[in-house]
Amino acid sequence: MAKVERPLSPHLQIYRWYPTMAISIAHRVTGVGLALGLLLLTWWLVALASGPEAFATVYRVTTSWLGGFVLFIYTYVVLHHLVSGVRFLAMDVGWGYDIELARKVALGVPAVAAALTVITWIALLLAR
Amino acid sequence: MSLRTPIARVRGLGSAREGVHHWTWQRITAIANVPLVLWFVIGAVGRTGGGYEAYQAWLSSPLSATLMILLVVSVFYHARLGVQVVIEDYVHHEGLKVAALLALTLATFLLGGLCVVAVLMVALGSS
Numbered sequence: 001m002a003k004v005e006r007p008l009s010p011h012l013q014i015y016r017w018y019p020t021m022a023i024s025i026a027h028r029v030t031g032v033g034l035a036l037g038l039l040l041l042t043w044w045l046v047a048l049a050s051g052p053e054a055f056a057t058v059y060r061v062t063t064s065w066l067g068g069f070v071l072f073i074y075t076y077v078v079l080h081h082l083v084s085g086v087r088f089l090a091m092d093v094g095w096g097y098d099i100e101l102a103r104k105v106a107l108g109v110p111a112v113a114a115a116l117t118v119i120t121w122i123a124l125l126l127a128r
Numbered sequence: 129m130s131l132r133t134p135i136a137r138v139r140g141l142g143s144a145r146e147g148v149h150h151w152t153w154q155r156i157t158a159i160a161n162v163p164l165v166l167w168f169v170i171g172a173v174g175r176t177g178g179g180y181e182a183y184q185a186w187l188s189s190p191l192s193a194t195l196m197i198l199l200v201v202s203v204f205y206h207a208r209l210g211v212q213v214v215i216e217d218y219v220h221h222e223g224l225k226v227a228a229l230l231a232l233t234l235a236t237f238l239l240g241g242l243c244v245v246a247v248l249m250v251a252l253g254s255s
Contacts (some may be wrong), residue, residue, distance in 0.1 A: 010171060028214065030209075031207075031210045031214075032210075032211065033211065034207065035207040035211050038203065038204065038207055038237065038239060041243065042239045042243050042246075045200075045242070045246040045247060045250075046242055046243075046246045047242045048180070048183055048184065048246065048250055049245070049246035049247070049249040049250050049253075052180045055179075055180045055183075056180070059179060059180065062176070063176065063177075071173075075169065075173070078165060078169060079169075082161075082165060082166075083134070083160060085158055085161075085162075086168050088161065089155065089158060089159065092155065118171070120169065120173055121173070122174075123174070124173045124174060124176060127174055
């Protein structure tokens with residue numbers, strides 16, 4: 001059967017963005033980003049298993065300024081996905097559907113994730 | 129008594145009957161991921177500056193090696209379930225969708241397998 005081309009109703013340009021909608025899309029985007037980031041995790045682990053010489057390259061890259069910046073962003077992406085994920089788990093058991101509460105919690109997700117990221121990295125710099 | 133018409137049965141239309149399994153495991157791996165990812169982020173970020181020795185020593189202990197392997201399995205399974213949904217949502221060409229889902233499965237098994245073997249090599253070997 002031939003595929004009939006049907007017009008797509010505009011949505012992203014029309015609907016007003018709500019915090020809950022934004023957090024849901026961000027959860028998906030961070031998820032895909034993290035899935036791609038698993039390549040980096042694999043690279044790191046394989047280098048560690050390959051001995052000090054192989055790990056030296058990884059070490060040099062991750063402790064450079066650019067590497068550190070990427071890791072900082074990556075930490076935020078992990079924590080954002082984790083915090084919004086916990087929100088979704090809570091909603092799975094029925095908590096947080098009140099409209100105003102849902103809006104406030106959705107706005108709180110990036111704030112909590114950013115705070116946790118900063119705390120983790122400050123602790124890192126202090127421990128060095 | 130099944131309400132499906134014979135043609136529907138032949139075409140394989142209707143529910144795949146496995147949807148909840150996917151949903152349940154997405155949640156199980158999500159819950160397992162929370163402590164495991166936090167453990168890993170704190171452990172990894174806390175050891176920067178320690179170099180090869182610090183990380184090798186860390187993952188050599190039986191507990192750390194086990195947690196790392198559990199993290200790898202849980203995270204790769206969770207990622208596979210998640211990306212599977214994304215592919216199903218956005219790829220409309222049937223052949224391309226099947227190919228993408230297959231590639232996803234093979235990739236997660238390959239990379240996940242690599243990670244597990246790497247952790248075992250660090251923990252068991254002297255490298």
